[in-house]
Amino acid sequence: MRAKILPVLAYMGAAATLVLAALTPFVLMGYFSRLVAATGIHVDPVYTGGTVARTLPRGAYQIDIYSPVLPHALQHVDPFVQIAFRPVSALPTHFSEAIDLDGDGQPDVQVSFTLPANAKLRPAGDVVALNGKYQSFRIPVAGSFSQLMVEANGAMLLRVPLAEGNQP
């Protein structure tokens, strides 16, 4: 009995793989992609910067303050907070503002930078910590995932590392 059923099942399976191959480019690719996305997986916040905690409207542009990103135990990245200035096209050439990062009503860092006229050049300026929670650094910075200033997706992204004593 088994010897008769197995080949039938095998040929049915083989036919199913042919159907799968035929449907993949037209139907299944989109379905599988949505299925993967629907699992709720997300890209590590070390790369994306995490989620926006508050938005500060500034007329033509806005400043998005992200929740602090706390890397995993053995990850070679320091904790940081991302700030996004968007859109870049609406930013003033010279920007300087004291920004409250943790939402306690007190400014935490003084961010100052100048956007170069030539888009290929990098902005110059500095980030000055106004309390012991964050680290100061000059812009342009050599760059790491926790300390950078780059333009991406139409926004100027700034990452301010947490001070060592303030890290979990």
Next chain:
Amino acid sequence: MASSAVLRPHRPAPTFRSVGRSLLLTLPMALWSLLLFTPSLREPGRNAHIGAAVVILFMTSLFYMMMRTGKTSRWRRIFFVTLGVLFPVGFIASLIHLRGSMSISLAHMVGGDTPFCHMVIPMILIPAALTRTVIFPGSILPTATNPHSIAVMIALWLAFTLVMGKAWCSYGCFFGGLDEGFAALPRHMRIRKLDARLRLVPWALLIVVALLSAALFEPFYCRWLCPFKTITEFAAVTSLETAIQMVIFISLFVGLVVVLPFLTRKRTQCAFFCPFGAFQSLFNKINLFEICIDREKCVDCTLCRTTCPAMALSAQSIREGKTLLNCMKCGACVDVCRKNAAVWHLKGTPVAVKPERARLLFLYGVWAMATMLGGGIIANALATLIGFLPLS
């Protein structure tokens, strides 16, 4: 002993089927190619038209030759090496078009512009299962600047794997064609004796890479060990660490993809190093197609064992009439066997009863997928290359 068997140059392809029957069997694949590439033919742009037309002819002709001669690997290899050579051309051109450089900067990584590659899949599984986090700087869904998103590439791999299992390594992987090409260049092996334990290296590497990636929360293989960073994209060299990485990538590429395949006639990167290949071997267990040895016909000449580019046959496995788990289903052993003892097999059916039927069922599925992915890559690369030609 396997090493004593001398590899003879290919003889002229024997006629296996009539022209009419071969054409008839090729017709579905010709229609499939037309269906896939007709949209490209309708789009504006002469280069894309030429690329698509060439690919339709190329893939259909190779399939016809498989039908006509009864040989698989010889014709598959032409496609696979072409894919391996042309993939970097199209990929690098698209990188330079999108971001002006082969190197990837922090801005591109935080912007989600890193194309996702199948090699990353074994590394992201543990962190994704535990934290739903993908430890790779791409984007989940496609964007204007990154069509090769994580969800799309995983979906593509999933479909391929269900259809072909480990045959991905011989029909789908856009990297493997390079070491197969270098392995095919020499007429004789310079290094004949290879330790059978080399087969275990990819498994060891898979475990180490998967665990380290989960612990460090970064794709360890991509950061430190991937030979193909040399010809695709790499982190911009901005520090001693990235410089060391670059040296490792180039050394591994030269050693594993160029020199060792040339000396051994084996796919050394794929068979003895690639952790994704080991991971993919697991899917041979659930895939319906395999290659078996018909013990009644086998004369233990060991030609199949010598020819196998992945060392997926051992004396014991031949005695048991099976290939090992790392068989890439390239068909080289079937092509070379003079006694027709190495045969394609559909699991659940009697061995060697209707091997050609099993081969056809396998080839239709696998070639359809290969045309979709590899054909698309080749067409894109051809269109790019034609764009460089000084034509009026």
